[in-house]
Amino acid sequence: xxxxIPASLIIDVLKDTFREARAALAAEGYRAPxxxxxxxxxxxxxxxxxxxxxxxxxxxxxRVLTCATEDEAVAIAAGLYIGGEPVALMIQHAGxxxxxxxxxxxxxxxxxxxxxxxxxxxxxxxxxxxxxRHSMVRYCEPLLDLFGVPHARLEGPSDVHLIPEYYxxxxxxxxxxxxxxxxxxx
Amino acid sequence: MAIKPEDLLRAIATMRGDAVxxxxxxxxxxxxxxxxxxxxxxxxxxxGGASSLGLGxxxxxxxRRVIVFDxxxxxxxxxxxxxxxxxxxxxxxxxxxFKNGVYQTSGxxxxxGGLQVDFVAMAKAAGYREAYALADLDAFRRRFPATxxxxxxxxxxxxxxLAEQTPMTAPxxxxxSQQVEELREKLREL
Ligand SMILES: Cc1ncc(C[n+]2csc(CCOP(=O)(O)OP(=O)(O)O)c2C)c(N)n1
Ligand SMILES: [Mg+2]
Numbered sequence: 143x144x145x146x147i148p149a150s151l152i153i154d155v156l157k158d159t160f161r162e163a164r165a166a167l168a169a170e171g172y173r174a175p176x177x178x179x180x181x182x183x184x185x186x187x188x189x190x191x192x193x194x195x196x197x198x199x200x201x202x203x204x205r206v207l208t209c210a211t212e213d214e215a216v217a218i219a220a221g222l223y224i225g226g227e228p229v230a231l232m233i234q235h236a237g238x239x240x241x242x243x244x245x246x247x248x249x250x251x252x253x254x255x256x257x258x259x260x261x262x263x264x265x266x267x268x269x270x271x272x273x274x275r276h277s278m279v280r281y282c283e284p285l286l287d288l289f290g291v292p293h294a295r296l297e298g299p300s301d302v303h304l305i306p307e308y309y310x311x312x313x314x315x316x317x318x319x320x321x322x323x324x325x326x327x328x
Numbered sequence: 329m330a331i332k333p334e335d336l337l338r339a340i341a342t343m344r345g346d347a348v349x350x351x352x353x354x355x356x357x358x359x360x361x362x363x364x365x366x367x368x369x370x371x372x373x374x375x376g377g378a379s380s381l382g383l384g385x386x387x388x389x390x391x392r393r394v395i396v397f398d399x400x401x402x403x404x405x406x407x408x409x410x411x412x413x414x415x416x417x418x419x420x421x422x423x424x425x426f427k428n429g430v431y432q433t434s435g436x437x438x439x440x441g442g443l444q445v446d447f448v449a450m451a452k453a454a455g456y457r458e459a460y461a462l463a464d465l466d467a468f469r470r471r472f473p474a475t476x477x478x479x480x481x482x483x484x485x486x487x488x489x490l491a492e493q494t495p496m497t498a499p500x501x502x503x504x505s506q507q508v509e510e511l512r513e514k515l516r517e518l
Contacts, residue, residue: 177390207415210406211406214379215380217380221386226516251503
């Protein structure tokens, strides 16, 4: 059964993930950045992760950039990656559907590591997503499978280890990797 | 008066210094011959993404200029990116719009509004620090060096004629993924 994850836990894990990413970049030969923040969140607001976005407003270690479209978010993530900055996307399932061409053209064809956290708004606690009453929920995993994008569900506090794992997976595979946030964060 | 896009690109090549360039659509084949093997990454295969790709680069590398060579049809496809760029306030981003009034690469169909669309007004309304239009190569040569030094984001709407080649008539160049890796390596060393 999916369980709500506290925003503070997600943010702490994201900070650790970005710290680890910075250490990896330094090992690759990147200079330490002149700015203070650890990494970037690119978001088109996701109803499901709104408590995380609200808490990030007060978080100086992570820079949040709200984008007008998910297409922009993916292309901005590509630029940040090329320039050596850690970055994660926070969007919702509708945003994935809205930006499929960019997922293909940028993350897949460009072999660009794009780490996504995607809210599954409407996911019923007692049903498998594939049996959901909502098309938004039903099509998400099959769509990712069609494009060969690795994905996992983030459905309780004990799953947060998946955040650094899928971040690293996107880097190791040089492509997109997705965590699906099953329940609204608290 | 419309400027020949190839002349414009040759002028940019002499002035851009070590700026990272992001061409898209009809500027891609010309730029490939004018500035081979340099600090560029093209936007091909995700129409409308050049401004955002440039924004990401500019935010990651505030120490260097990033120049986007956008298409008018492409910018219309991701017009909201004007607001996103303006809100992020990248001081080092120069956004050039090659305004030919058409989707030349797909067969030169007129873009919505044709040449009526005023990208300067749109950029200013979105919050760009500056925006201006030019339709003359000499004026561009005179003004662009200062643009490269001033605080961005700046948008320059350039009235251009049709290009000699498009990505359809002159396909090729390195795959996008290879350009990404090569630029990443070059930037790391700089
Ligand atoms: C999402 C999407 N829709 C449609 C196309 C087809 N298409 C390819 S190039 C192009 C025109 C580009 O026009 P513009 O940005 O003005 O550049 P120009 O060719 O005039 O330099 C279009 C519509 C596409 N590549 N992607
Ligand atoms: Mg055009």
